[in-house]
Amino acid sequence: HARSSYGHLQGDVRRRQLFSYHKFFLRIGQDGKVNGTKNGEDPYSFLEIRSVDVGVVAIRGFTSNHYLAIRENGVLYGAKEFGPDCRLNERIEENKYNTYSSAKWKVKNRRRxxxxxxxxxxxxxxxxxxxxxxxxxxxxxxxK
Known part of the structure; x- marks a missing residue:
């Protein structure tokens, strides 16, 4: 089973803030609302990024305890429980920024x-x- 050779990645946890190209910190509110804030001290912007599979992560807000998720219709939300909507492909782009795409859902033309x-x-x-x-x-x- 090939996946077992990646066992060391399972459960790897990184404590981070995700700072957008347009200078917002991604936040997951207590109500499950996902948006950006300019306030780097906002506790809802403190995130835990955990490897759940090769190249796939789960992102959870420390304070809200909600997972960053994408619905089938493309809407971002904070999920109380970890589920398929919460599985995100993490990729480092050429400009050294990361992108996160739904591991489950795609647009009809197969685009992420x-x-x-x-x-x-x-x-x-x-x-x-x-x-x-x-x-x-x-x-x-x-x-910090």
Whole structure:
């Protein structure tokens, strides 16, 4: 079984803030709302990124205890329980920013749906996102 050789990646946990290309920290609110904040001290922007499979992560808010998730219709939300919507492909792009796309859902034409915050810090619908678009680019910043 090939996957067992990656056992050391399972459960690897990184404590981070995801800082968007447009200078927002991704936050997952207590109510499950996902958006961006300019406040780097916002406790809802403190995240835990855990490897769940090769190249697949789960992102959980420390304070809200909700998982970053993408619905089939592309809407971002905070899920109380870890489930298929919470499995995100993590990829380092050429500009050294990371992108996160749904491991489960794709647009009808097989295109991936990405986590994205627009230039106002509002969540983007996955169907409107592209890997090359900077709204989907995040720098994982180590928590101090």
């Amino acid at each position: 749906m990405f986590v994205g915050l627009n230039a106002k810090g509002k969540p983007m619908k996955g169907k409107k996102t592209r890997r090359k678009n900077t709204v989907t680019h995040f720098l994982p910043m180590v928590l």
